[in-house]
Amino acid sequence: MVKKIRNDAIFRKPVIEKTKKLKKDLKIFHEKKFNEYKNFYKFSLVSVILIFSFFSLPNIINYLDDNFIKKKTIINVSKKNFELTLNNKKSKIKKIDETSNLENVYDDIDVFSSNEQNVNTTRLSASTIEQLFEDTKYNLKKVKKTKLVNIGNSLDHLPKEMKNIENTKKRKNLFIQIVLPLIIEENTKIKLDRKKLFVILNKNNNSKSEVEWLKNKFKQYGVVKNDLPTLKVRMDEIPVSLAIAQAAKETGWGTSRFAQKGNALFGQWTWSGDGIKPAAAESNSKHKVASFKVLKASVKAYLRNLNTHSSYKKFRKERAIQRDNSGKLNSLELVKYLDKYAETGIEYTKILSKIIEQNSLTEFDDVKILPTSKKLKNLI
Secondary structure, eight states: OOOOOHHHHHHHHHHHHHHHHHHHHHHHHHHHHHHHHHHHHHHHHHHHHHHHHEEEEHHHHHIIIIIIIHHHHHHHHHHHHHHHHTTTTSSOOOOOTTOOOTTTTTTTOOOOOGGGOOOOOOOOOOOHHHHHHHTTTOHHHHHHHHEEEEGGGOOSSOOOOGGGGGOOHHHHHHHHHHHHHHHOOOHHHHHHHHHHHHHHHHHHSSSSHHHHHHHHHHHHOOOOTTHHHHHHHHHOOOOOOHHHHHHHHTTTTTTHHHHHHHHOOOOOEEEESSBBOOGGTTOOOEEEEEESSSSSHHHHHHHHHHHOOOOGHHHHHHHHHHHHHTTTOOOOHHGGOTTSSSSSTTTHHHEEEHHHHHHTTGGGGTEEESSSSHHHHHHH
């Protein structure tokens, strides 16, 4: 029997080719599956990111607003210039609070001739005022406790009988009761104006009414060339304790002729035809003491005077520094910068300090007006 010899090369060739094809198909299949899974994962990842972004977008926007955009808006050129000047850093900018135009700063205040005193409203007697305060439960002890005062208790004139009140403490208390709501009301107006100023400064675009409001404030504060840093320095409150002390010193706790006849609480001088001429002993003086229709006008003029006149630039700078450091005003420090208010200079400031300390006037510095609405309460 003849043994048939098998040709292995011929026999194996179809098997090898079939095996190679199978491997190739498997490879293509795996690659296809891998690409499908890869695409699926990519799609899933993108979907998760999109969904997360969609839900996170409001929070991201708020975060950016709070931490970047708003800060960028607040740190404007005027604030930068303000800080540079306070820190005495060299810069090419002009100095803050250096130039003024005081021609129209009192246009909105009722100043009048000495021939027309007290013709607009009724002057109440001391006993009537005391009864009025008692009926409305207005007393200084309560004010110190609640830190609130009702500006509805404001009066237009001091009573004629101030000199006749022999009890010094009683006379002082009545005087403070009369001037306190007047000072706080005018300070509150400045406070609200200051808040509005910062709102305007922090906006990219301002309305026509806001621009007009700014123009009016530039005029009131004697600011030239729309100088915003200077307006920010000048538009600020005067500590209540300091204002009361000056009113007490200038009027002898409400007994002076200027206070009684012209509602002049702060002895402001004028060289125009209006005002009350000093007594015969001072007849050589060319000035007069400015007279006002009501006490409130005197307070407003006093605040405007300290906030605009060049004699009180150092006072305003120190006040700005105090605002920048702690936000609160220290009357016993600020009073040192009022040496130019009176001819006695430094001695005058020492007397004011004693009045503040001896009568515990700083207890009135954080008193606010009693709000008549929720809106006003939120504003002040």
